[in-house]
Amino acid sequence: MSVDYRATVFLPQADHFPMRARLPKREPQTLATWDEMDLYGKLRAQSAGRDKFVLHDGPPYANGHLHMGHALNKILKDVINRAMQMRGYDANYVPGWDCHGLPIEWKVEEGYRAEGRSKDDVPVTEFRRECREFAERWMATQIEEFKRFGVEGDWDHPYATMSYQAEAQIVREIGKFLVSGGLYAGTRPVLWSVAEKTALADAEVEYHDHTSPTIWVRFPVIKAPTEELCGANIVIWTTTPWTLPGNRALACHPDISYSVIRVDETYEDSLAEFGERLVVATDLLSSFVGEVGIKHYVEIAAIDGKKLSEDVVCNHPLREAGFWVRSPVLPADFVTLDQGTGIVHIAPGHGTDDWLLGKQHGLDIPETVDENGVFLEHVPLFAGEQVYTPKGKEGGANRAVIDKLREVGALLHRGTLRHTYPHSWRSKVPLIFRVTPQWFISMGKNALRHKALAAIRNTKFYPPDGKQRLYDMIANRPDWCVSRQRRWGVPLPIFVHKQTGEPLRDPDVIERIATVFEAEGGDAWFDSDPQRFLGEAYDAADYTQVQDVVEVWFDSGSTHSFVLEQRDDLKWPATLYLEGTDQHRGWFHTSLLEASGTRGEAPYEGVLTHGFVLDGKGHKMSKSMGNVISPQDIMNEKGADILRLWVVAADYAGDVRISDEILGFHADAYRRMRNTLRFLIGTLHDFDPSERVDPAEMPELEQWALHRMAETAQVIETGAQGYDFTTIYHHLYQLCAVDLSAFYFDVRKDALYCDRPDSLRRRACRTVLDRLFHALTAWLAPILAFTAEEAWWAHGAGPEESVHLRQFPEIPAGWRQDALAAKWHKVRQVRRAVTGALEVERAEKRIGAGLQAHPVVHIADDALAEAVADVDLAEICITSGVTVTREAAPAEAFTTDDAPGVAVVVRLAEGEKCQRCWQVRPDVGSDPRAPETCSRCADAVTHLGMAAA
Numbered sequence: 001m002s003v004d005y006r007a008t009v010f011l012p013q014a015d016h017f018p019m020r021a022r023l024p025k026r027e028p029q030t031l032a033t034w035d036e037m038d039l040y041g042k043l044r045a046q047s048a049g050r051d052k053f054v055l056h057d058g059p060p061y062a063n064g065h066l067h068m069g070h071a072l073n074k075i076l077k078d079v080i081n082r083a084m085q086m087r088g089y090d091a092n093y094v095p096g097w098d099c100h101g102l103p104i105e106w107k108v109e110e111g112y113r114a115e116g117r118s119k120d121d122v123p124v125t126e127f128r129r130e131c132r133e134f135a136e137r138w139m140a141t142q143i144e145e146f147k148r149f150g151v152e153g154d155w156d157h158p159y160a161t162m163s164y165q166a167e168a169q170i171v172r173e174i175g176k177f178l179v180s181g182g183l184y185a186g187t188r189p190v191l192w193s194v195a196e197k198t199a200l201a202d203a204e205v206e207y208h209d210h211t212s213p214t215i216w217v218r219f220p221v222i223k224a225p226t227e228e229l230c231g232a233n234i235v236i237w238t239t240t241p242w243t244l245p246g247n248r249a250l251a252c253h254p255d256i257s258y259s260v261i262r263v264d265e266t267y268e269d270s271l272a273e274f275g276e277r278l279v280v281a282t283d284l285l286s287s288f289v290g291e292v293g294i295k296h297y298v299e300i301a302a303i304d305g306k307k308l309s310e311d312v313v314c315n316h317p318l319r320e321a322g323f324w325v326r327s328p329v330l331p332a333d334f335v336t337l338d339q340g341t342g343i344v345h346i347a348p349g350h351g352t353d354d355w356l357l358g359k360q361h362g363l364d365i366p367e368t369v370d371e372n373g374v375f376l377e378h379v380p381l382f383a384g385e386q387v388y389t390p391k392g393k394e395g396g397a398n399r400a401v402i403d404k405l406r407e408v409g410a411l412l413h414r415g416t417l418r419h420t421y422p423h424s425w426r427s428k429v430p431l432i433f434r435v436t437p438q439w440f441i442s443m444g445k446n447a448l449r450h451k452a453l454a455a456i457r458n459t460k461f462y463p464p465d466g467k468q469r470l471y472d473m474i475a476n477r478p479d480w481c482v483s484r485q486r487r488w489g490v491p492l493p494i495f496v497h498k499q500t501g502e503p504l505r506d507p508d509v510i511e512r513i514a515t516v517f518e519a520e521g522g523d524a525w526f527d528s529d530p531q532r533f534l535g536e537a538y539d540a541a542d543y544t545q546v547q548d549v550v551e552v553w554f555d556s557g558s559t560h561s562f563v564l565e566q567r568d569d570l571k572w573p574a575t576l577y578l579e580g581t582d583q584h585r586g587w588f589h590t591s592l593l594e595a596s597g598t599r600g601e602a603p604y605e606g607v608l609t610h611g612f613v614l615d616g617k618g619h620k621m622s623k624s625m626g627n628v629i630s631p632q633d634i635m636n637e638k639g640a641d642i643l644r645l646w647v648v649a650a651d652y653a654g655d656v657r658i659s660d661e662i663l664g665f666h667a668d669a670y671r672r673m674r675n676t677l678r679f680l681i682g683t684l685h686d687f688d689p690s691e692r693v694d695p696a697e698m699p700e701l702e703q704w705a706l707h708r709m710a711e712t713a714q715v716i717e718t719g720a721q722g723y724d725f726t727t728i729y730h731h732l733y734q735l736c737a738v739d740l741s742a743f744y745f746d747v748r749k750d751a752l753y754c755d756r757p758d759s760l761r762r763r764a765c766r767t768v769l770d771r772l773f774h775a776l777t778a779w780l781a782p783i784l785a786f787t788a789e790e791a792w793w794a795h796g797a798g799p800e801e802s803v804h805l806r807q808f809p810e811i812p813a814g815w816r817q818d819a820l821a822a823k824w825h826k827v828r829q830v831r832r833a834v835t836g837a838l839e840v841e842r843a844e845k846r847i848g849a850g851l852q853a854h855p856v857v858h859i860a861d862d863a864l865a866e867a868v869a870d871v872d873l874a875e876i877c878i879t880s881g882v883t884v885t886r887e888a889a890p891a892e893a894f895t896t897d898d899a900p901g902v903a904v905v906v907r908l909a910e911g912e913k914c915q916r917c918w919q920v921r922p923d924v925g926s927d928p929r930a931p932e933t934c935s936r937c938a939d940a941v942t943h944l945g946m947a948a949a
């Protein structure tokens with residue numbers, strides 16, 4: 001009678017952790033269980049009193065479904081928070097939202113327009129209420145979408161810049177600048193959108209290609225130190241003809257050389273005139289004469305920029321037509337030879353460089369266009385002309401100016417130029433610089449710039465080059481324009497004295513406003529009697545109440561004060577701010593300025609930046625390109641853990657690509673790691689702690705596995721400290737897929753399935769597998785938040801009810817054995833040669849399974865021979881025998897570059913096939929208790945009491 005030996009083989013049992021993950025179905029169930037058990041509450045309770053790790057959330061804007069950029073950002077934050085929690089910190093994550101501002105106003109106004117209403121027909125507080133409701137709706141939607149990514153945090157108590165508490169604190173923060181004198185009223189050119197009728201912050205500006213008219217214009221010299229210059233025309237070149245009415249100077253570079261030429265011959269359609277004298281930069285002469293159609297000229301004088309900028313004055317080219325102003329030539333470092341003539345027309349109201357130069361030289365700063373981009377009444381010739389229409393179309397202003405210049409003979413040439421030009425991020429309308437009364441935070445007053453730069457020096461940047469980037473921006477930025485002529489925001493808490501024009505700088509008034517806002521929100525500013533805020537010390541009749549709101553970047557720049565400072569469960573400064581690289585200009589920047597101005601320090605200890613999400617070919621995703629991948633679709637088709645793998649697998653410091661193909665690749669990597677967990681769960685289903693073996697008594701292979709765990713723990717510690725989860729992930733993947741599944745598990749399947757349960761080898765292996773399961777589930781938990789939990793629950797091990805309530809395992813120092821690892825590195829090299837040889841044999845159909853083989857391994861290399869001398873190579877190579885020889889290999893032996901000095905000849909193993917373990921051994925049949933098996937199996941079967949009677 002033969003025995004059914006299958007029943008005596010210890011196969012893994014992992015039906016409760018199926019190979020098919022079905023993540024889209026399973027993950028929402030896991031989320032529900034976490035909710036039921038109040039995992040967030042348990043995490044907080046567990047970590048009470050621990051050192052705090054605070055990753056302060058940069059608030060997304062509450063106005064739409066989440067896109068891949070949100071997914072990258074929030075998942076990366078979650079991976080870091082979970083890892084820090086498991087490293088022993090209290091890593092409490094409080095998500096937040098940016099709620100005020102133009103995009104929401106725009107959406108609400110769109111609704112009005114669709115109903116044929118105008119915003120101006122609606123009371124301010126009603127309009128603000130609708131904006132608030134709009135933001136609330138999208139916050140609720142985004143909370144659910146973020147939770148679905150597996151992001152853990154205080155979703156029941158997020159922060160919002162529109163909360164009354166936040167609005168009140170923003171008033172207090174701006175009030176600090178007001179009281180300290182750092183906030184002032186000024187006029188200066190700001191980038192202005194005629195569509196939204198507002199100044200835009202740098203971060204609200206997008207650069208797109210735009211076709212502009214270009215003109216070359218003569219400025220007649222009326223005063224000059226040399227005869228050649230007197231009566232000549234200095235030529236400027238500009239892409240904004242409409243700014244010429246605002247011209248008040250010309251600028252040249254003191255280090256550039258200039259030429260005075262006399263025109264001798266022109267092409268037929270040229271506007272240049274025979275005999276006239278023109279002044280341009282010498283290095284641009286040849287391109288200049290080509291452009292304006294001058295055939296022959298004589299250079300009659302040279303003059304350096306220093307001299308040119310000393311005592312030369314021109315008339316405005318439209319002087320006779322009404323512009324009775326003169327334009328002195330001034331020295332300026334920003335003049336270049338990149339384009340034009342090397343002489344720049346200066347309109348102090350229409351550019352930052354122009355304005356600064358004008359300030360420096362005491363020039364008049366004329367206001368020429370209104371909020372609609374229409375020339376004001378007082379502007380001669382052009383009053384009523386429009387620069388851009390609200391839809392972004394070219395108005396009549398450029399044409400009118402060009403026509404007039406031509407009419408008076410000042411136009412030398414005209415053309416067009418395709419170049420990048422600032423546009424509104426929302427309406428996409430081209431922007432203009434215009435002078436407006438605004439409120440500014442001074443970079444110089446109270447040494448704000450100096451403090452902010454010092455704070456950058458004390459901040460750690462990941463990657464490090466972010467430091468210089470932010471430093472340069474702060475070092476060179478102009479004063480911060482914090483006012484907006486809008487409605488949906490925190491009111492600027494300012495009263496301006498009607499007589500003196502001075503803002504009221506009284507901390508009591510600020511506090512009174514903040515207290516009201518705390519109870520009623522910022523709406524109170526618009527529907528209260530101003531006397532309520534002024535108290536008894538001032539008479540409302542003496543003051544004008546400012547109706548502007550605070551720009552939203554001041555709101556988000558203040559989150560550190562109303563979130564980090566005001567919540568007991570967080571700390572100030574934050575450990576880390578983590579956002580896309582664009583936030584050097586945005587949130588990192590404004591938070592730094594706000595905190596430096598009010599507290600003298602940065603609100604963060606570290607700043608980590610990530611890149612942007614691109615499609616599979618490296619293009620930006622956009623609706624018009626049809627290449628948008630939505631995270632919601634990935635949730636429904638593949639699951640959050642696949643997306644989480646994608647986040648950590650990529651080098652997120654740079655731009656990150658995504659496509660179906662890339663996701664498929666990560667889904668495959670996921671399956672391999674899931675398989676590793678599944679093998680552990682299946683094999684350990686009946687593990688009993690009493691089986692454990694002390695590492696010192698373990699076979700070398702087990703000691704090697706423990707060494708790999710010690711190495712992994714080190715990689716994780718180092719990686720987590722530097723927020724480098726890419727290195728961690730790739731190490732874990734290598735460990736799971738290559739070291740464990742394809743090597744260690746493979747080798748040990750025979751011992752696990754067929755050895756006597758009490759064999760040292762099997763017990764040692766199961767001891768290691770148990771350690772591995774505990775370590776791997778913890779190490780993978782921050783990344784595969786759902787799957788690590790599923791594995792943890794499936795195994796049912798440990799007192800913690802969630803894997804996320806665990807800590808990373810402490811790995812005993814003694815597990816690390818570098819000499820042993822070096823030896824096994826060589827053993828695996830030899831193994832690769834044998835495995836390669838077996839593959840050839842299988843492909844040639846000379847053997848079916850490796851267990852039919854008995855390879856002869858010729859080793860020429862001394863070190864390799866020494867490494868395998870005391871190793872059971874048949875066990876390691878999963879064959880039924882191996883013969884190692886130092887003899888020279890025959891020519892037909894198999895070799896591989898992977899293992900130089902090793903050559904393999906595969907022979908068939910001698911003996912019978914054991915019906916239990918399938919090894920081919922000479923001792924099969926030698927034990928009458930189980931005559932179809934090898935002696936090892938016969939012993940095992942007897943031990944189990946299942947031997948043949």
Ligand SMILES: [Zn+2]
Pocket residue numbers: 914915916917918919933934935936937938
């Ligand atoms: Zn056997």
